[in-house]
Amino acid sequence: MLIPHPLLGPRDAQEFTYLGDAALLNRPDGMAEGAEAAFAEYVYLRDNPAGVHRELWFHEQGDRSWLVVTRDTTTHEILGAELARDVKLKGGAA
Amino acid sequence: MHFSGLRVIREALTGHKGWKPLWRNPEPQPAYDYIIVGGGGHGLATAYYLAKTFGRARIAVLEKSWLGSGNIGRNTTIIRSNYLLPGNEPFYEFSMKLWEGLEQEFNFNAMVSQRGILNLCHTDAQRDAFRRRGNAMLLAGADAELLDREQVRAMAPFLNFDNARFPIKGGLLQRRAGTARHDGVAWGYARGADMRGVDLIQNCEVTGFRIDGGRISGVETTRGYIAAGKVGVAVAGSSSRVMAMAGMRLPIESHVLQAFVSEGLKPTIPGVITFGAGHFYVSQSDKGGLVFGGDIDGYNSYAQRGNLPVIEDVAEGGMALMPMIGRARLLRVWGGIMDMSMDGSPIIDRTPVEGLYLNAGWCYGGFKATPASGYAFAHLLATGRPHETAGAYRLDRFARGYVIDEKGVGAQPNLH
Numbered sequence: 175m176l177i178p179h180p181l182l183g184p185r186d187a188q189e190f191t192y193l194g195d196a197a198l199l200n201r202p203d204g205m206a207e208g209a210e211a212a213f214a215e216y217v218y219l220r221d222n223p224a225g226v227h228r229e230l231w232f233h234e235q236g237d238r239s240w241l242v243v244t245r246d247t248t249t250h251e252i253l254g255a256e257l258a259r260d261v262k263l264k265g266g267a268a
Numbered sequence: 269m270h271f272s273g274l275r276v277i278r279e280a281l282t283g284h285k286g287w288k289p290l291w292r293n294p295e296p297q298p299a300y301d302y303i304i305v306g307g308g309g310h311g312l313a314t315a316y317y318l319a320k321t322f323g324r325a326r327i328a329v330l331e332k333s334w335l336g337s338g339n340i341g342r343n344t345t346i347i348r349s350n351y352l353l354p355g356n357e358p359f360y361e362f363s364m365k366l367w368e369g370l371e372q373e374f375n376f377n378a379m380v381s382q383r384g385i386l387n388l389c390h391t392d393a394q395r396d397a398f399r400r401r402g403n404a405m406l407l408a409g410a411d412a413e414l415l416d417r418e419q420v421r422a423m424a425p426f427l428n429f430d431n432a433r434f435p436i437k438g439g440l441l442q443r444r445a446g447t448a449r450h451d452g453v454a455w456g457y458a459r460g461a462d463m464r465g466v467d468l469i470q471n472c473e474v475t476g477f478r479i480d481g482g483r484i485s486g487v488e489t490t491r492g493y494i495a496a497g498k499v500g501v502a503v504a505g506s507s508s509r510v511m512a513m514a515g516m517r518l519p520i521e522s523h524v525l526q527a528f529v530s531e532g533l534k535p536t537i538p539g540v541i542t543f544g545a546g547h548f549y550v551s552q553s554d555k556g557g558l559v560f561g562g563d564i565d566g567y568n569s570y571a572q573r574g575n576l577p578v579i580e581d582v583a584e585g586g587m588a589l590m591p592m593i594g595r596a597r598l599l600r601v602w603g604g605i606m607d608m609s610m611d612g613s614p615i616i617d618r619t620p621v622e623g624l625y626l627n628a629g630w631c632y633g634g635f636k637a638t639p640a641s642g643y644a645f646a647h648l649l650a651t652g653r654p655h656e657t658a659g660a661y662r663l664d665r666f667a668r669g670y671v672i673d674e675k676g677v678g679a680q681p682n683l684h
């Protein structure tokens with residue numbers, strides 16, 4: 175798989191480590207009401223869709239940036255990649 | 269139809285005209301007491317024990333494709349009970365004991381072969397960990413032996429003992445472990461269930477659940493609505509997709525694992541051998557092919573096929589462990605989709621929907637669990653209580669902090 179890195183161009187997926195669903199960018203507020211349940215969900219539950227999936231990849235053997243990659247889990251086709259920082263600043267990975 | 273040596277001789281003498289199909293191909297009935305979703309190893313074993321051991325009637329298994337088309341027919345067939353944690357080891361040892369009596373139990377040749385599994389260690393720390401694991405196994409009634417380097421050499425002289433980076437220091441041997449014919453296991457359970465009146469309905473995909481006031485009343489399928497008293501879901505890699513139809517999110521990611529087989533060779537590998545410094549395991553099938561595998565690809569996938577980097581990685585692991593494997597030619601590579609759970613351990617539990625039960629999260633180790641998983645799931649469906657060996661496999665253990673994390677890597681499914 176080739177990941178279209180927004181700064182470096184197409185890079186081999188082997189240079190990256192995979193974390194999982196980009197919803198992990200949306201960390202719950204630890205001080206809010208019901209934080210314990212919100213964290214149990216955040217840490218352990220996943221949508222795990224068959225189809226388009228937004229997910230976090232870390233460019234460990236490269237520029238060490240975190241990317242949000244959009245990929246189809248039924249074909250492995252990569253549909254796009256953004257810097258995770260940009261996604262987060264735009265309000266998270268909904 | 270009963271299988272026996274006498275029967276084989278009689279059929280040989282009469283032109284093999286007496287063999288019958290192993291199961292019927294029934295039309296779905298409008299209603300059942302128990303519906304099992306998924307005709308893989310676990311679903312078929314569940315139906316078998318539900319009918320045989322727990323004497324329940326009106327049972328159907330609904331399979332979206334053909335029986336055994338999923339992971340049960342794709343795995344590398346290793347059976348073992350060499351776990352460490354108290355939530356796991358008694359369950360897997362129960363499974364091992366069921367394997368030992370399985371062929372007599374369901375009168376079918378599943379080629380259960382207790383040829384042993386040898387986990388190699390390459391450092392002193394790893395040996396200490398193996399000693400601890402072996403003791404945990406002994407405590408649960410399993411067998412375990414710690415071998416030194418020379419004992420390993422006597423068993424498998426072809427290994428690379430003098431690898432400068434990963435010298436072999438010894439190994440943990442479980443003699444009662446081994447392999448079984450995966451398809452034979454599915455067929456044996458299917459036939460045994462069918463003989464006891466279970467309807468095995470193929471090409472019947474469950475597309476929704478009908479839930480009234482928090483209670484299950486039946487399933488929507490591609491062959492129409494079917495009413496049910498209780499529904500048990502055992503769909504392996506599809507668990508998240510199927511349970512989403514009941515409004516649930518699971519502590520599971522679906523991942524692809526690849527398996528490999530070489531051309532047929534003369535007998536060379538004595539049992540199952542695993543590399544302790546990389547992820548590589550190998551055994552030899554009765555046809556002579558080396559059957560091996562390694563890590564999962566590591567990203568969410570429903571594609572039922574993997575990519576080249578893992579193939580290279582597995583090949584490198586094989587070369588590091590036993591350089592002679594470089595002379596063998598690879599015949600086939602394939603993949604299967606597994607439900608990797610957040611702690612690497614399975615779930616056998618009821619769900620918030622009354623009458624709906626879940627069997628999931630088997631990761632890459634669910635084949636060995638097939639008999640005990642079917643037995644424990646049938647026990648839960650029939651009695652409403654978990655089986656004594658499966659009490660830790662609760663769905664809410666994550667939120668409660670009772671994870672069963674053999675590897676200690678946390679909520680990161682691709683590392684389990």
Ligand SMILES: Cc1cc2nc3c(=O)[nH]c(=O)nc-3n(C[C@H](O)[C@H](O)[C@H](O)COP(=O)(O)OP(=O)(O)OC[C@H]3O[C@@H](n4cnc5c(N)ncnc54)[C@H](O)[C@@H]3O)c2cc1C
Binds near residue numbers: 473510
């Ligand atoms: C390459 C590979 C190697 C492995 N090696 C080993 C090993 O050496 N040892 C070991 O212990 N384990 C191993 N495993 C793991 C093991 O194969 C699985 O954990 C186990 O088979 C899963 O249970 P099952 O047999 O019920 O799954 P499956 O056979 O996958 O059964 C699930 C069934 O559900 C059906 N289904 C899905 N959705 C629906 C629906 N909506 N309606 C109706 N039916 C549906 C599917 O078609 C499928 O037939 C391996 C797995 C793979 C992929």
